[in-house]
Amino acid sequence: MRGQAVHHLVVETRGKGLTEITRPIARWLTDQGIATGILTVFCRHTSASLIIQENADPDVRRDLEVFFERIAPESGSYIHQTEGADDMPAHIRTALTETQLAIPVEAGAMALGAWQGIYLFEHRRAPHRREVVLHLIGE
Amino acid sequence: MRGQAVHHLVVETRGKGLTEITRPIARWLTDQGIATGILTVFCRHTSASLIIQENADPDVRRDLEVFFERIAPESGSYIHQTEGADDMPAHIRTALTETQLAIPVEAGAMALGAWQGIYLFEHRRAPHRREVVLHLIGE
Amino acid sequence: MRGQAVHHLVVETRGKGLTEITRPIARWLTDQGIATGILTVFCRHTSASLIIQENADPDVRRDLEVFFERIAPESGSYIHQTEGADDMPAHIRTALTETQLAIPVEAGAMALGAWQGIYLFEHRRAPHRREVVLHLIGE
Numbered sequence: 001m002r003g004q005a006v007h008h009l010v011v012e013t014r015g016k017g018l019t020e021i022t023r024p025i026a027r028w029l030t031d032q033g034i035a036t037g038i039l040t041v042f043c044r045h046t047s048a049s050l051i052i053q054e055n056a057d058p059d060v061r062r063d064l065e066v067f068f069e070r071i072a073p074e075s076g077s078y079i080h081q082t083e084g085a086d087d088m089p090a091h092i093r094t095a096l097t098e099t100q101l102a103i104p105v106e107a108g109a110m111a112l113g114a115w116q117g118i119y120l121f122e123h124r125r126a127p128h129r130r131e132v133v134l135h136l137i138g139e
Numbered sequence: 140m141r142g143q144a145v146h147h148l149v150v151e152t153r154g155k156g157l158t159e160i161t162r163p164i165a166r167w168l169t170d171q172g173i174a175t176g177i178l179t180v181f182c183r184h185t186s187a188s189l190i191i192q193e194n195a196d197p198d199v200r201r202d203l204e205v206f207f208e209r210i211a212p213e214s215g216s217y218i219h220q221t222e223g224a225d226d227m228p229a230h231i232r233t234a235l236t237e238t239q240l241a242i243p244v245e246a247g248a249m250a251l252g253a254w255q256g257i258y259l260f261e262h263r264r265a266p267h268r269r270e271v272v273l274h275l276i277g278e
Numbered sequence: 279m280r281g282q283a284v285h286h287l288v289v290e291t292r293g294k295g296l297t298e299i300t301r302p303i304a305r306w307l308t309d310q311g312i313a314t315g316i317l318t319v320f321c322r323h324t325s326a327s328l329i330i331q332e333n334a335d336p337d338v339r340r341d342l343e344v345f346f347e348r349i350a351p352e353s354g355s356y357i358h359q360t361e362g363a364d365d366m367p368a369h370i371r372t373a374l375t376e377t378q379l380a381i382p383v384e385a386g387a388m389a390l391g392a393w394q395g396i397y398l399f400e401h402r403r404a405p406h407r408r409e410v411v412l413h414l415i416g417e
Contacts, residue, residue, distance in 0.1 A: 044252030080198035104413035113322030135243035183391030274382035
């Protein structure tokens with residue numbers, strides 16, 4: 001089949017931290033029946049973002065969270081505090097990571113490396129319902 | 140209409156800071172008559188970059204600028220100073236943000252979240268004429 | 279010719295630092311005979327990444343390396359140290375830069391600015407064999 005497909009993936013987060021979304025994306029991709037193409041993953045928020053990181057040792061995720069706490073701390077002095085102390089740090093962490101990822105598709109699957117997982121990075125303290133748009137073009 | 144379209148958008152900046160470019164991009168996109176596709180926004184510079192950020196409270200932009208001043212200050216000691224103290228910090232800020240964005244298109248419009256705006260981030264003190272390439276593929 | 283092409287580019291690194299990969303990518307692109315399209319460059323690793331940076335003064339690369347040493351030092355205290363002191367800093371530097379780049383193609387060539395080069399950023403001390411996936415769609 002030649003063509004395109006679009007899907008809105010909903011991700012329920014539990015507050016700050018990384019939620020792996022590789023599986024639901026891979027499952028949707030398989031259903032499209034496209035062998036070769038380009039998959040775009042797009043996060044519709046400015047206080048949550050996307051990153052590709054190691055999917056093996058969970059300590060990597062913990063260290064990443066600690067790093068981003070250090071570089072953009074809630075204790076910093078920000079003008080924008082509309083939604084609390086975690087508001088502006090969330091925007092900064094989003095700016096430092098990704099809002100979108102473009103991933104080649106080969107033989108019907110994402111061309112990820114063996115240790116790569118796709119994560120939604122929640123930057124707010126409270127759990128949120130996040131929306132990620134998946135777009136696929138190929139044949 | 141099935142196909143592709145390319146456009147070079149010129150953005151005049153007024154020195155360091157964020158310039159919103161969501162509107163001119165949306166306007167060009169509408170003219171292409173493509174309902175579903177993928178739009179790529181590409182910045183042809185290494186001392187200016189792209190980010191998607193909150194389009195509501197201008198304080199977010201101010202805090203972002205302050206953050207990047209702090210993390211890559213002009214007062215830092217850099218080997219590369221060819222064009223002045225703001226030269227190397229500009230390259231670092233570009234490395235930390237984005238040179239390109241891929242945004243899904245649905246129903247003829249970018250699938251941006253309600254609070255997302257696209258910004259050109261000028262990292263040099265002086266006003267510059269910046270060039271952003273827009274590429275669209277879809278049908 | 280209308281269509282797609284995929285290629286796996288192997289990059290041998292010599293330990294920490296930037297390796298320019300603009301040329302091999304441009305050469306492969308030329309061979310595909312596609313005039314207009316979108317090229318995706320995807321790094322299959324979580325301890326090496328991609329950036330577009332100035333291709334003129336090598337001091338820019340040196341300053342970038344120094345910056346990332348400072349912001350994510352090997353001397354930091356990390357939980358994850360499986361492969362040594364340079365392990366976790368490598369993941370952080372990858373998170374702060376890019377795993378993928380989407381670059382418009384016009385007249386058969388990448389629409390890069392005059393001073394833009396594409397670099398693989400090795401974050402581990404030891405030389406590594408890195409794999410970068412190139413995907414092209416257009417006509």
